[in-house]
Amino acid sequence: MDKDTLFSAFGKWVAPINPNIIPNWQSTTTLDRYVKKLDTLVFLYIFIEAQLEKRKGLRSIMRKLEHDEEFQKQLGIASISASQLSRKNNQLDPEVLQAILCNLITQLHRDARPVSGRIGTVKIIDSSTISVCLQRYKWATFRKTKAGVKLHLRVAFADPDHVYPDKAVVTPARPADRSQKDVLIDESDVTYLMDRGYLDYGKYDSYCERGIRFVSRLKDNAVVEEVEELSVNTDSDIIRDVKVVLGKAHKRMQHPFV
Template sequence: MDKNTLFMLFGKWINPINFLNFQEEIVKLQQDKYVKKLTTKAFLLLMLHAQLHEKESLRAISDGLLDEDLQAELGLDSISASQLSRKNNEVDPSLLSRVFLDLVQEIQSHRHHSIPKRMPLKIIDSSTIPLNLTHYRWAEFRKTKSGVKLHLRLVFADHHQAYPDKVTITNAREHDRNQLEVLVDDKNVMYVFDRGYMDYKTFDYYFDEGIFFASRLKKNAVVRILESFSVTEGSPITSDSMVVCGTPQSRTENVFRLIETVDTKGNQIRILTNRFDISAEEIGEIYRSRWAIELFFKWLKQHVRIKKFYGMSETALQNQIYIALITYCLLVLLRLETDAKQSLLQLKRWLQVLLWKSYESFLKRIHFRKKQQLKGVP
């Protein structure tokens, strides 16, 4: 990246990527050993550009190189769809996974990243991406269906600060519970997950190891109430109890806390936790934060290219998912860097339009919008 690129918005957007480490990994994995034209770095930048603009196919990505600014950035004046396809199938997904994890560290260490007043929350969930069985036989999980499952952990500070920090990609047949061992690895946070992760032995292990969690309990789960506590009048909490869960044949060894509350539609929700040091209302609010990961998956599927893929191999699919996550992290870092209050979607739209303009023009747009908001302009 030359000095002129850094003054452009595109250069500023991709600047958090540690290209020195990236190049070292490329050499170590011999990714560019016989490459004459499309280097792995150029491939990454081109695919990030494609994700930002939600390009629908490799041919559309190839045609995008008619843009002279993009040509100058990549050092390429053209590339065929077939060359892109080969590169997409050759790049080691671990290389892009490392870029993603490095960006997560950048987000966590950013000076504008506020420290939450309460114990940090990490929300765990998965999303299934359906695939065409004819083209993705390797991902078959039913007789008539193929698919992969994106298992993800989302760091949640508030509704304006949420980002993924760990991900695994498996066949869609993989049960969510099997990924808890990978996604739960820190005693200094509180984990939140849905009833698909319910496992009494695992919950007992968390209790013994001092790993805090809140999980929705299945409707048919058997519980035995040992003690009930009073609840505040007018509170959304309907009950607060100490319980053991399960049948005599398979029961928790430890005593847990069961909170019963209602959602916005009036449906009853039962939340199991090993936190006894905070109020039932706080437990209810913590579990409601789980909705942030649903919004995250919705954002990914609507605003980057993750539902339809540029290649049919497992490698190509994983590469596209990691590049989509890298795109998201770069947008988060851009918002932190500029201290912008706009949504990521708004920043993404401005980025698309001003991509080859100066970074200063992007900052002026943000500050202009702030002034409008201060004046009450919608």
């Protein structure tokens, strides 16, 4: 399929995908070896359409292709079975998809401009736990009766029109969210927003030393020590401005927050 001939709404969705990434993988791996119809790029386009249209399963995807001649022309195939889709899904190397994602992120970074020159780009980090079959995913330790994976996601907010996934890490569900902080928080020219699951006073001290800006929710039992009262303009909406230190005893932070 030649993406340059796509003029439909769907074609505009997939146009930013760099199809040259696939041949690069084909030259060094068994990707698409002996494949005559359902190659990786066609498979990717099929599942992008399925995601956009919120299709319920493989048979729904199959029926869409069977009854849509325009979609058939765009893909270059007339039909596909649910079993073929399932086999391809099981065989596909996730690193190929990671390479495509990284390429799309690079394009977005190039086109997006920060919402503010003072705080730069805002990056939000959070995680989602996904339950999976214990028999098939024994490596994904979670609970006695089921397995689970955790998607740690970093989303970049450049401005209201540029919000996009920036980095993703998949781990077993059991490790705590904060175990991936070093992977997700690695730049000093952005402001990070995170939930209380990433709370770690030792890391916060490290961020202060490295000049990494961040905003985090605190736990209800957090110890907050006021160390200095700062002046506030009389015409300001701010009620109080206080310099504080978090934690106590050996967990007390070295750097105050303003």
